[in-house]
Amino acid sequence: MSIPVVTVGDSRDDLVGGLERLHGPVSVVRRCGELAELLAACQSGLARAAVVATGSEELTASLVDRLSAVGVVVIALTDNPEETARLRTIGVAAEALAVDAAALAARISSAVAQLSGAGRRPEPAAADVASSASSGAATAAAQVPRPSGAHAAGTRSAAAVGRIIAVWGPAGAPGRTLVAANIAGELAAEGQSVLLVDADSYGASVAALLGLLDEAAGLAQACRLADQGLLDAEALLRIATTVATKAGTFRVLTGITRADRWTELRAAALTLVLERAREIVDVVVVDTGFCLEADDELGFDVGAPRRNAATLRSLELADTVFAVGAADSIGVPRLVRGLAELQTAVPQASPQVILNKVRAAAVGRSPERQLRAAWERYGPAVSLSAFLPSDPAASDAALLSGALLLESAPESELRQAIAKLVCAPEQRNKKSFVFSSTARRRTNG
Structure with a gap:
């Protein structure tokens, strides 16, 4: 069964088109202009996953919690390692802007399966941890500093x-x-x-x-x-x-x-x-x-x-x-x-x-x-x-x-x-x- 997906932001046409051409794991049911429209679409039961191509800095833990409550996972696209670490903290999976459609579809399918199976926010994928570890800035943001x-x-x-x-x-x-x-x-x-x-x-x-x-x-x-x-x-x-x-x-x-x-x-x-x-x-x-x-x-x-x-x-x-x-x-x-x-x-x-x-x-x-x-x-x-x-x-x-x-x-x-x-x-x-x-x-x- 295809997973309905809504997107927000100026996402690449080839990426969205690629998702639509897969004819299998996911299907794009709406392209939204802003997060408020995306939230309304998700709360109406239209989607199981949301792809935030731009504007991920507007995502908050409360917003992600509202989406999780209606069974929607959030995937954000960003190349900023500090933003990736921040998103992981509030329960959002992150992918690079250059991700191909097949990889993004697989990530969406995995996140939806985790949310459905565990009844909670999806854990960050190993790729997130590895990419953060390779960057000093992201590692510093992701780790918990200890008081001196x-x-x-x-x-x-x-x-x-x-x-x-x-x-x-x-x-x-x-x-x-x-x-x-x-x-x-x-x-x-x-x-x-x-x-x-x-x-x-x-x-x-x-x-x-x-x-x-x-x-x-x-x-x-x-x-x-x-x-x-x-x-x-x-x-x-x-x-x-x-x-x-x-x-x-x-x-x-x-x-x-x-x-x-x-x-x-x-x-x-x-x-x-x-x-x-x-x-x-x-x-x-x-x-x-x-x-x-x-x-x-x-x-x-x-x-x-x-x-x-x-x-x-x-x-x-x-x-x-x-x-x-x-x-x-x-x-x-x-x-x-x-x-x-x-x-x-x-x-x-x-x-x-x-x-x-x-x-x-x-x-x-x-x-x-x-x-x-x-x-x-x-x-x-x-x-x-x-x-x-x-x-x-x-x-x-x-x-x-x-x-x-x-x-x-x-x-x-x-x-x-x-x-x-x-x-x-x-x-x-x-x-x-x-x-x-x-x-x-x-x-x-």
Whole structure:
């Protein structure tokens, strides 16, 4: 069966004509004048492949994601090695301008087969890698630069992949941001390289919690570069804000400064940001939003941005999901309902459930025992993983000083409980994690 193809740009007549004369693997069904026309044609179901002869610089990760969603692969023609590397980053296969019709048809057939078989973007062909390797400029653009200095943690290999921890919870301020920020701080104090990402599209507050005077919306900047295929390790580390504590240093991608900027956090771009982040740090901690709706009722167009895409994509990519709920008569039912929604929205997630703000005044005597008994009797099949005690004095002191608990209240029970969640066994029984050895401290990199 012939693969329908649409083209855009001033492609060579002999190339398009050659594709049409093959009478087999592919057939050109429309020649478009611009990308908008090509997108409309593809979304109408007219084609399975798109050949971009000129104007490949206008291709973005979000656009490619929209085309992939309707089963269309993109092949771009370019002789620029840097553009070839950029296109590969956003999931576009590249061929030389002088490619002959038969070779292009074979490449289209291979890319369509990959997309159909794997249900994802086609991988770059070996020819792409080989041609990039032969060019110094392309190799430099395609490789992931490693941060220099202590932040590089010299023992990380080029193939090392960090893990992603997502902190989620239902509506009602259960304490997601406090838990996420302090998890990042504890991991950094343990000697790991950490990036904290504020992906809450409703009420980003990591910057305020840490006392950062930030108006730049670091995550939005990173998503913008990723969408263009220009986000490398140097750019990511430059955008991220460095937070230094007494015990360690970590970096932060601050959230959007206004709720109406949620359209900047598109799923395709955020995916690239998190994938790049896990290449250069040991742990990526993501503070997510609360809402798990798919936004289908808001999107009349399949390519329309989704407000909850940042939260859903973060949970889909996470290696560990902490589900945080408030330990009271309102917070627990919200968490139970939220876990059911999480199971529906992200079936692969296996959340570790945390009850936060545990206090006798809201639950009764022996609150942990009562909460566990009630959960086992009425709660979902997911077991409780941890209880975080209510400590308003320590939390208020940390918020007032724009610091983490390990600095403002290192001896508090809340700080010790959060550290126990994520730190190495040999560190868990220590009352304080303030390290004196400079070998265990991170520099600003």
